[in-house]
Amino acid sequence: MIYTINNLFINSNDKTKKIPTQVTVNGWVRSNRNSKKVGFLDLNDGSSINNLQVVYDPNLENNNNLTNVTTGSAVNITGNLILTPNTKQRFELKVITATVYNICANDYPIQKKEHTNEFLREHAHLRIRTNTFLSLFRIRDQVSWSIHKFFHDNQFIYLHSPLITANDAEGAGENFIVTTITNDKYEKDFFGKKASLTVSGQLNAEAYAQSLQKVYTFGPTFRAEKSNTTRHAAEFWMVEPEFTFSNLQDNIILAQKLIKTVIRDVLNNCNSELKFLEQKQETKNEQSLIEKLEKIADFNSDFKVITYTEVIELLLNAQKKGKKFEFNEIKWGIDLQSEHERYLCEEITKQPTFVINYPQTIKAFYMKLNPIDSNHPQQKTVAAMDLLAPGIGELIGGSVREDNYEQLLKNKTQFKIEGNDLRWYFDLRKYGYAPSAGFGLGLERFLMFITGINNIRDVIPFPRTPNNLLF
Amino acid sequence: MIYTINNLFINSNDKTKKIPTQVTVNGWVRSNRNSKKVGFLDLNDGSSINNLQVVYDPNLENNNNLTNVTTGSAVNITGNLILTPNTKQRFELKVITATVYNICANDYPIQKKEHTNEFLREHAHLRIRTNTFLSLFRIRDQVSWSIHKFFHDNQFIYLHSPLITANDAEGAGENFIVTTITNDKYEKDFFGKKASLTVSGQLNAEAYAQSLQKVYTFGPTFRAEKSNTTRHAAEFWMVEPEFTFSNLQDNIILAQKLIKTVIRDVLNNCNSELKFLEQKQETKNEQSLIEKLEKIADFNSDFKVITYTEVIELLLNAQKKGKKFEFNEIKWGIDLQSEHERYLCEEITKQPTFVINYPQTIKAFYMKLNPIDSNHPQQKTVAAMDLLAPGIGELIGGSVREDNYEQLLKNKTQFKIEGNDLRWYFDLRKYGYAPSAGFGLGLERFLMFITGINNIRDVIPFPRTPNNLLF
Numbered sequence: 001m002i003y004t005i006n007n008l009f010i011n012s013n014d015k016t017k018k019i020p021t022q023v024t025v026n027g028w029v030r031s032n033r034n035s036k037k038v039g040f041l042d043l044n045d046g047s048s049i050n051n052l053q054v055v056y057d058p059n060l061e062n063n064n065n066l067t068n069v070t071t072g073s074a075v076n077i078t079g080n081l082i083l084t085p086n087t088k089q090r091f092e093l094k095v096i097t098a099t100v101y102n103i104c105a106n107d108y109p110i111q112k113k114e115h116t117n118e119f120l121r122e123h124a125h126l127r128i129r130t131n132t133f134l135s136l137f138r139i140r141d142q143v144s145w146s147i148h149k150f151f152h153d154n155q156f157i158y159l160h161s162p163l164i165t166a167n168d169a170e171g172a173g174e175n176f177i178v179t180t181i182t183n184d185k186y187e188k189d190f191f192g193k194k195a196s197l198t199v200s201g202q203l204n205a206e207a208y209a210q211s212l213q214k215v216y217t218f219g220p221t222f223r224a225e226k227s228n229t230t231r232h233a234a235e236f237w238m239v240e241p242e243f244t245f246s247n248l249q250d251n252i253i254l255a256q257k258l259i260k261t262v263i264r265d266v267l268n269n270c271n272s273e274l275k276f277l278e279q280k281q282e283t284k285n286e287q288s289l290i291e292k293l294e295k296i297a298d299f300n301s302d303f304k305v306i307t308y309t310e311v312i313e314l315l316l317n318a319q320k321k322g323k324k325f326e327f328n329e330i331k332w333g334i335d336l337q338s339e340h341e342r343y344l345c346e347e348i349t350k351q352p353t354f355v356i357n358y359p360q361t362i363k364a365f366y367m368k369l370n371p372i373d374s375n376h377p378q379q380k381t382v383a384a385m386d387l388l389a390p391g392i393g394e395l396i397g398g399s400v401r402e403d404n405y406e407q408l409l410k411n412k413t414q415f416k417i418e419g420n421d422l423r424w425y426f427d428l429r430k431y432g433y434a435p436s437a438g439f440g441l442g443l444e445r446f447l448m449f450i451t452g453i454n455n456i457r458d459v460i461p462f463p464r465t466p467n468n469l470l471f
Numbered sequence: 472m473i474y475t476i477n478n479l480f481i482n483s484n485d486k487t488k489k490i491p492t493q494v495t496v497n498g499w500v501r502s503n504r505n506s507k508k509v510g511f512l513d514l515n516d517g518s519s520i521n522n523l524q525v526v527y528d529p530n531l532e533n534n535n536n537l538t539n540v541t542t543g544s545a546v547n548i549t550g551n552l553i554l555t556p557n558t559k560q561r562f563e564l565k566v567i568t569a570t571v572y573n574i575c576a577n578d579y580p581i582q583k584k585e586h587t588n589e590f591l592r593e594h595a596h597l598r599i600r601t602n603t604f605l606s607l608f609r610i611r612d613q614v615s616w617s618i619h620k621f622f623h624d625n626q627f628i629y630l631h632s633p634l635i636t637a638n639d640a641e642g643a644g645e646n647f648i649v650t651t652i653t654n655d656k657y658e659k660d661f662f663g664k665k666a667s668l669t670v671s672g673q674l675n676a677e678a679y680a681q682s683l684q685k686v687y688t689f690g691p692t693f694r695a696e697k698s699n700t701t702r703h704a705a706e707f708w709m710v711e712p713e714f715t716f717s718n719l720q721d722n723i724i725l726a727q728k729l730i731k732t733v734i735r736d737v738l739n740n741c742n743s744e745l746k747f748l749e750q751k752q753e754t755k756n757e758q759s760l761i762e763k764l765e766k767i768a769d770f771n772s773d774f775k776v777i778t779y780t781e782v783i784e785l786l787l788n789a790q791k792k793g794k795k796f797e798f799n800e801i802k803w804g805i806d807l808q809s810e811h812e813r814y815l816c817e818e819i820t821k822q823p824t825f826v827i828n829y830p831q832t833i834k835a836f837y838m839k840l841n842p843i844d845s846n847h848p849q850q851k852t853v854a855a856m857d858l859l860a861p862g863i864g865e866l867i868g869g870s871v872r873e874d875n876y877e878q879l880l881k882n883k884t885q886f887k888i889e890g891n892d893l894r895w896y897f898d899l900r901k902y903g904y905a906p907s908a909g910f911g912l913g914l915e916r917f918l919m920f921i922t923g924i925n926n927i928r929d930v931i932p933f934p935r936t937p938n939n940l941l942f
Contacts, residue, residue: 002716004626004684026716028682028903046683047626074681074905076716101716102874104903125678125895126902134682141628148619155475155518157612162933163634163691164647164706166940176635178647178668180695182655190647190695190705191940197649204933204942207596210545211499211605212517213475219690220634224651224661234661235635245473245497245547245572403573424596424942431597432499432575434545462633462675469637469662471675471895 002026006047008081012090024078025052025093028129029104031112032069034058039066043077043093048138049131049276054079056095064098071111072104072129117458124462124471132280135273136459139266140447146265147218147239147443150258156214156241161201163220166421168196175199176224176234197222202438203366203425205242206401209436210428216241226466230455233444234464242438248383248400251437252354255387255396256303258441259352263297266450274451281452289452296352304353306344308336308381311355314348315340332379335362338393345388352389357381365415368400369407385439392449398439405429473497477518479552483561495549496523496564499600500575502583503540505529510537514548514564519609520602520747525550527566535569542582543575543600588929595933595942603751606744607922607930610737614918617736618689618710621729627685627712632672634691637892639667646670647695647705668693673909674837674896676713677872680907681899687712697937701926704915705935713909719854719871722908723825726858726867727774729912730823734768737921745922752923760923767823775824777815779807779852782826785819786811803850806833809864816859823860828852836886839871840878856910863920869910876900 003023011017027045034040034056041054054077058067069075076099083091109115109123110130120127127133151158168175175196179189186194201217208215217240225232241254266274267290278289287295295301306314315330327337336344336355345353357370360380367382387396402408408429412422447459457463462471474494482488498516505511505527512525525548529538540546547570554562580586580594581601591598598604622629639646646667650660657665672688679686688711696703712725737745738761749760758766777785786801798808807815807826816824828841831851838853858867873879879900882888918930928934933942 026684026905028905044682046628046685070903072903074715074903101906102900102904105901108902125899128679128682137630137679137683138628140631144629144631145619145623148616152616157517157609158615159608159932160611160615160691160708162706162931162935162942164693164935164940176649176651176661177653178649180647182648182653184653190697190937191935192938193940195940207942208599208608208932211515211599212608213497214517220631222635226661235633237631244545428596429573430576431579432541432543432545433573434497434499435572460633461630461679464633464635464662466661467663469635469664469666471633471678 004047005043005045005050005052008052008091009048009050019081019083019091022078022080022096023093024076026076027052027074029069029071029073029075031071032066034067041066041069041075041077043075044129044134046134049134049272053089053092054095055082055092056098060095062097063095064100066095066098066100068103069100070104070106070108072108074101074104075099076101117455121457121463128461131276133458135270135276136447136451136453137461138273139270139451140443140459142266142270143262143443143447143450144218146262147258149265150261151214151216151241154214156216156243157208157212159201159205159208159212159215159217160219161198161204161217161240163198163222164191164195165198166191166193166195167198167203167425168194174223174225176222199223200238200440201240202242202440203422205240205438206425206436207428209242209244209438210431210433213245214241214243228466230457231445231448232465233456233460234466236456236460237443239441239443240438242436244434244436246400246435246437248356248385248437251398251400251439252305252356252385255354255385255398255439255441259303259387259395259446260297260299262446263293263450264299267293267297277451277453293450303387304349304351305356306349306353307356308358309379311336311340311344314344318343318348333359333361341386341388341393342390346390350390352387352395354385354387356383356385358384358386363399365411365417366399366401366408368402369404383437387439389449392445395445395449396439396441398437400435400437403429403433403435405433475518476514476516476521476523479523479562480519480521490552490554490562493549493551493567494564495547497547498523498545500540500542500544500546502542503537505538512537512540512546512548514546515600515605517605520605520743524560524563525566526553526563527569531566533568534566535571537566537569537571539574540571541575541577541579543579545572545575546570547572588926592928592934599932602747604929606741606747607918607924608932609744610741610922611914611918611930613737613741614733614914614921615689617733618729618914620736621732622685622687622712625685627687627714628679628683630672630676630679630683630686630688631690632669632675632688632711634669634693635662635666636669637662637664637666638669638674638896639665645694645696647693670694671709671911672711673713673911674893676711676909677896677907678899680713680715680909681902681904684716685712685714699937701928702916702919703936704927704931705937707927707931708914710912710914711909713907715905715907717871717906717908719827719856719908722869722871722910723776723827723856726825726856726869726910726912730774730858730866730917731768731770733917734764734921735770738764738768748922748924764921774858775820775822776827777820777824778827779829780850782807782811782815785815789814789819804830804832812857812859812864813861817861821861823858823866825856825858827854827856829855829857834870836882836888837870837872837879839873840875854908858910860920863916866916866920867910867912869908871906871908874900874904874906876904
């Protein structure tokens with residue numbers, strides 16, 4: 001029977017389970033050292049970051065010439081499990097027979113020494129063979145699974161919203177065009193009109209929430225933004241729940257529950273990966289990675305909720321006390337900059353913080369206008385919420401949707417949305433539109449927050465950025 | 472407390488549960504009929520295809536003018552649950568108070584009468600408010616969830632392979648170009664080279680399976696094929712497992728287990744949806760939809776496995792007995808046509824059938840060459856498998872991958888694959904490539920098979936086909 005190395009480790013920790021004596025394992029050699037009398041392989045099979053120590057006799061024929069097996073090679077080993085209670089490893093595998101599937105060439109770039117993430121990005125097809133990327137992509141899998149499980153458990157229906165779209169209302173010129181021609185005569189193109197890659201599945205999700213009540217999308221979205229930063233990618237994954245008969249408070253509760261549930265799952269299921277990443281952490285903070293996550297996952301505490309207007313007051317106060325921002329013209333109506341957001345949640349609230357009720361002019365056309373505050377009739381706000389997190393800034397953006405047909409048409413003019421491609425979306429408001437709210441969570445941002453990794457290129461299997469389309 | 476209508480039905484069937492007397496429900500009005508003394512609403516909330524019968528007194532003020540509420544309107548009702556054991560519905564809701572959120576306009580296209588699927592396609596933003604599309608998209612959700620759960624339970628890691636790619640080796644001119652310019656000077660484009668939308672995540676998945684052992688992708692793929700048929704869409708979802716230390720037999724076992732598990736889950740969880748679709752079924756067969764699915768989901772029977780060479784012999788035999796095919800030149804080496812595939816599994820084997828060991832020339836460059844058969848040295852075959860299903864044809868295509876570096880380079884020449892964009896993929900064979908196999912399952916094909924729906928446009932929320940990019 002073939003065992004995963006992870007199972008062997010789990011069994012060895014569980015005193016109720018008998019450790020099998022003879023086992024077969026598959027895997028890749030992480031290192032091979034030997035003398036004339038004895039040889040040792042470190043074997044990894046991807047089931048965890050733990051290697052299995054394999055002991056072989058270089059002189060036995062059925063050891064299939066393990067002596068010459070190079071780092072990176074693929075092998076199959078049958079052997080006896082020997083308990084070694086006094087060593088760091090609690091057991092080792094003594095080879096009976098070995099099959100070498102494929103000897104790794106000598107120019108293999110992933111050697112035993114530590115490589116930088118920058119170096120490994122140039123070998124994106126091989127970097128998953130290091131413990132850093134094994135940890136990152138096992139966590140990416142866990143987070144994705146937890147997201148699906150969370151919504152499934154809460155009766156949300158998974159909706160595959162389309163990626164090719166005629167709507168570029170939100171993208172404002174930063175969309176990729178999807179075409180089969182090399183000019184702009186799109187009326188002769190595949191779809192008979194200009195097509196682009198979506199920036200959000202929300203508008204489509206709203207239509208389905210008007211019957212299914214609770215839906216979510218989870219898929220790729222795109223930005224043709226030429227930002228070569230550590231936080232931007234041209235292709236990234238987004239989760240977007242949309243649910244009806246709901247308000248801003250429901251939206252906040254759902255977002256908080258999602259974040260806490262997923263982080264709790266990662267803490268429960270990816271402990272060795274988190275420990276490994278914590279010890280490698282690029283930015284050392286007062287708080288360790290796991291401590292930070294434990295605090296956030298605590299279901300007994302709520303994230304802070306604060307209005308945009310209060311945030312402006314807090315920033316003005318900070319200025320009075322001498323705090324200098326790069327963008328220093330703080331006043332009601334400005335779009336909060338990353339430095340303001342981070343100052344707020346890192347220095348003032350010191351925790352994940354929902355900012356709500358933003359000025360209408362700095363938000364999207366579909367957000368619900370709040371009742372006018374008679375003390376500040378000029379300060380029109382919308383029922384929006386952003387979740388800001390220490391170390392990362394905006395993690396979630398959401399809102400209640402404008403359900404009033406006349407108001408939404410006014411917004412269309414005000415936000416200069418042209419053409420008729422969105423007519424179906426406006427029409428939803430004529431046909432029994434129930435109050436609807438939702439939000440978007442960028443998967444990669446969330447992963448960076450969870451893993452403490454600073455560059456978005458390291459949490460995407462094959463990242464796409466300006467002038468970078470390898471693999 | 473707010474109840475879903477589905478929960479009320481489940482509770483009423485479960486004698487161990489007490490039915491609450493006062494409940495609140497949200498939903499959309501499917502119909503409203505009333506006399507001076509009494510009114511009835513059929514209410515649907517998307518939690519199932521079952522409507523709740525709501526009874527109201529047209530003369531009570533806190534019934535909030537329900538008399539005038541139109542089909543399609545969104546309402547919130549609090550009332551008393553009254554058992555009605557002698558009627559078709561086991562209970563009804565007698566209104567105490569009602570809130571009308573949004574009155575549906577009179578030009579609402581979804582009226583109580585039955586609409587054709589063709590008509591509803593023109594209203595893709597509203598068709599989810601019919602029982603047909605509620606059933607189809609609740610099943611799509613269940614199937615997607617089951618697929619994730621199946622792979623998660625079997626220790627496969629979910630991999631997000633990139634959608635934007637420089638590799639169009641497989642697409643053969645039927646790829647969409649992804650661009651920010653309106654000419655073909657791609658060296659000045661966003662990525663500095665020609666980019667297109669992927670047709671498969673397999674090549675990327677192979678790299679990750681060479682460390683994680685078992686991975687799967689599940690995401691959108693694209694074809695710019697101008698086929699305006701009931702079975703082609705420009706954008707569709709595909710599931711692609713890839714796993715190492717595996718062979719063709721393992722691949723067949725995995726595919727069969729996946730199909731049976733998912734269909735079992737749908738039978739268990741979507742019974743009312745399947746019954747509804749069965750009764751609406753477009754093509755009436757001897758076998759009912761549910762009977763068909765029950766038979767396939769049976770874990771005690773295996774799908775048929777047959778070689779390509781045997782299939783050719785069977786087809787030649789059928790010809791001898793007078794069977795005429797549209798493509799009638801049956802001989803070893805031809806690509807099986809849809810009519811051949813369907814004849815095989817509908818008339819000969821009468822069950823889902825794996826065809827294995829296809830001629831190399833009609834399959835993809837990356838498939839593993841089988842040992843040469845000394846009786847037929849000219850008949851080079853590859854370790855490929857297609858799963859053919861009655862009524863639908865090819866459901867799954869898969870193979871073992873060529874692990875021999877030299878052979879794969881030969882294939883590169885033979886299949887005329889140009890450029891160096893795939894160098895990383897070839898290089899995998901130099902660096903400890905373990906035997907690897909996998910397959911692709913088209914989600915929409917699978918859904919058509921499960922639901923008995925004949926047009927792919929009806930199992931995609933917002934379908935994309937030539938000259939069709941609405942919504």
